[in-house]
Structure formats: structure tokens, C-alpha cells
Amino acid sequence: MTLAFSTLGCAGDPLETVLDLAKANDCSGLELRAADDEFTHVGLTPAERRTLRSRIEDAGLEILAVDSYVHLCGVEEQPLTEHLELAHDLGARGVRVFMRDDPKDDGAPADSPTPGEFRAMDRIQQASTEVSVLLETHDTHSSGRSIAAFCALLDREVPGHNAKVIWDAAHTRRTGETPAESLELLRPWLEFVQIKDHDSRQDFKPVRIGLGDYPIGDLLRALDGTDYRLSLEWERKWHAELPPLAEALPATRAWIAGQSGSKSN
Known part of the structure; x- marks a missing residue:
């Protein structure tokens, strides 16, 4: 399986660093964190967008997603259109969004949509179909x-x-949910898969690759025979104790390779 990574793992670093990381670790794709303090944001001029797209394409990389912080269920206005336009200009597959709904009313039927889900549906209905709205679990x-x-x-x-x-x-x-259960549920709409290691004994805290208990072998077995892309979502922006991507990416490749080898034995 080919490997991509999110620039969340090297937040604030320049494009050159990201491209070097991708080349050094034989990565084929990127998720670009979109924020005012990143080289990817909705304020880029048309010329800056063309340059950014060209640099990434020239490096042989695909943009899997522009990772926004749009809350699709939010009551307040959300900059979904601006991020979709940015993703279109960059040639990205889509825009990552969160649902971020309010708690469900205790009196509402269990299978009825929430007000936030109705807002999310309206926003998706109004969105351009040229670029996907990518709902993250x-x-x-x-x-x-x-x-x-x-x-x-x-x-x-x-x-x-x-x-x-x-x-x-x-x-x-x-x-x-087990990986097999989640895949069966999500398969009709699935675009790609984010991975990381975590420790369920510490409230699922992200940890150095290989030191946690995420069942990567179960995930790889569930995905066997599919062509979904794997993307390392390395949350170093929020967890400064994690090692840099320069260490995490090769460790992830070894993590995957080790399980892939045992799967075939």
C-alpha cells in the first residue's frame, strides 16, 4: 500500500521541508492542513495557488485532502465554499471536514437526524460537486x-x-468497532484511511509508532485486496512529545511491513 501523510505532523514547516519528507520516505500523497499559519490557506492568491499546485505535482505527489476545520453541523456560518474552491485550485480530491454536532435531544427518536445533521445536509447540497466533501470519523x-x-x-x-x-x-x-466492522460500514463512501498508533490504556492517547496497541495487523487484513490509500495523521501539532515525521514515517513503514509480512506467513 502506498503511504501519504498529513502536514499536521510538521505544522508550520515550509513546503520545501514537506516535499523533502515525502521524497525521503517514498510517500505518494499529502493531506494539507489549511490554516492561517500554514503555507496552505484560503487567503492564497490565484498565482500562489498555481505555484503550490505545480510544486506538489512536479514532486509526483497527490493531494488527498485540504484539511479544513469546518464544522459541518455548526450553527454559525462555515467557510466550506472557500475551502472547496481552494481544493479545486490545488487539484485536491476534496476538503476534510468535521461533523461536530451538538448532543442529541434526549426526547428525539434514536434514528432521526439532528438539527445539526440537517444543516450538514443543506451545506452538502449547496456545495459544488467538482470537489468532494470528506467527512472524517x-x-x-x-x-x-x-x-x-x-x-x-x-x-x-x-x-x-x-x-x-x-x-x-x-x-x-x-x-x-473492529477494523473489519468499520470497513464494512464505510465501504460505500470510503475515500482513504488515516492511521496512527495509540494506547487504549491511556485514553487512546497517540504514541510513538509501535509503542501503542492499535491493531494495525487487523486493519491490514481488513483492507487486504483493496486499493485504499493510507495516510499517517501524526498529531504532533497537538502532542509535542511525539517524535518528528522524519522518525515517524520510516517507523510507520516498518510497522506496516512487519504486519504485512506476518499476514502472509
């Missing part, structure tokens, strides 16, 4: 089951919608 919709239920609702209510799923495999495990 995260926060209020961390489980494969919850995202799959929302996507099934979209299929019924918003024909021709452009929403797909980024499977953060660590978050679905936190909800009690």
Missing part, C-alpha cells in the same frame, strides 16, 4: 456506524451529493 461522529448512517441519509435525501468519508481508524476503534 471524528468527535460526535467518530464511529463508522454514525457516519454511515448520515451518508445513507444523504444518499436518500441529496441525490448526486459529493460527500465521501475519511476513515480515521483510531477514532472508530475508540467507539468499540
